[in-house]
Structure formats: C-alpha cells, structure tokens
Amino acid sequence: EVHLAESGGGSVQVGGSLRLSCVATGYTYGFKFMAWFRQSPGKEREGVAAFDPSGAITYADFAKGRFALSINNDKNTLTLQMNDLQPEDTGMYFCAADALIHSWSVLSRHEYSHWGEGTQVTVPQ
Numbered sequence: 001e002v003h004l005a006e007s008g009g010g011s012v013q014v015g016g017s018l019r020l021s022c023v024a025t026g027y028t029y030g031f032k033f034m035a036w037f038r039q040s041p042g043k044e045r046e047g048v049a050a051f052d053p054s055g056a057i058t059y060a061d062f063a064k065g066r067f068a069l070s071i072n073n074d075k076n077t078l079t080l081q082m083n084d085l086q087p088e089d090t091g092m093y094f095c096a097a098d099a100l101i102h103s104w105s106v107l108s109r110h111e112y113s114h115w116g117e118g119t120q121v122t123v124p125q
Contacts, residue, residue: 002026002114004095009119017083018121022095024076033101034071034078037109038121040091047107048093049080058106062088085123092118 008020024031035050049069050058057069068081078095096112105111 002028002031002097004097004114004116006093006095006116006119009093009121011122011124012085014086014123014125016085016123017081018085020080020082020093020119020121022078022080022116024078024095024097028076028097030099031097031114033099033106033112034095034097035106035112036069036078036080037094037096037112038089038091039094039118040088043091045094045109047109050106051078052101052103052106056103060107082121085121087123087125089121090123091121093121094118 003026004024006022012018032053036048037045038048039045047060048063051071066084070079095116097114098112101111
C-alpha cells in the first residue's frame with residue numbers, strides 16, 4: 001500500500017509563493033505516475049500538474065508559467081513550486097499516485113487510486 005503525505009500549504013498574499021511537498025511511503029515500487037490536484041468548495045477536483053515515468057511533465061493551462069513540478073526519486077518526493085498565487089488558486093491541494101495511467105489522461109482524477117489527505121492553500125482577496 002502507498003501512503004501519500006502532503007505538506008507546505010498555508011495562507012499567502014496575492015502574488016506570493018508556496019512550495020508544496022508530497023512524500024510517498026510504503027510499497028512505492030511501480031507507482032511512478034504522480035500528480036497534484038486541487039479542489040475548491042463547490043467545484044470538482046482538477047489536475048494541476050503531473051509527472052510520468054518518461055520524465056514528461058504535464059501542466060494544466062492555469063499552472064503554466066506560474067507553477068513548477070519536480071520529483072526526487074531517491075526520496076520519493078514530489079514538489080510543486082507555486083508562484084504568483086491568486087485568489088482563484090485557493091483550495092485543498094492533493095497528491096495522487098498510480099502505477100499505470102494513459103498518457104493522455106494524466107490530469108484526470110479518475111485515473112488515480114492513491115490519494116493523500118491534502119494541504120490547504122489560501123490566497124485572500
């Protein structure tokens with residue numbers, strides 16, 4: 001079983017930055033697809049950025065140019081650097097992982113079977 005633990009959330013002013021981390025523990029062998037999702041109240045969970053075993057990174061349109069995803073395989077850690085944060089970025093951010101995902105749907109929440117508890121990001125108006 002894979003356990004995912006997120007950290008790094010908080011409240012930040014408009015234009016500020018946060019760095020989210022996700023550490024995978026347990027039986028992580030083979031769970032090489034990892035991603036960040038977010039969910040705001042009343043909205044569906046949406047993909048933010050995803051990493052696949054080939055090294056490719058896929059970003060949602062709203063994340064391009066502002067967010068950067070990186071992975072440390074030795075430490076099983078997935079990091080999301082978020083810059084120029086805006087009020088619409090407010091939400092709960094979740095880490096997800098799975099062993100096999102279609103390359104064209106790495107940002108689809110339906111593809112992932114392992115999830116962390118989430119970390120809250122708040123950007124007040």
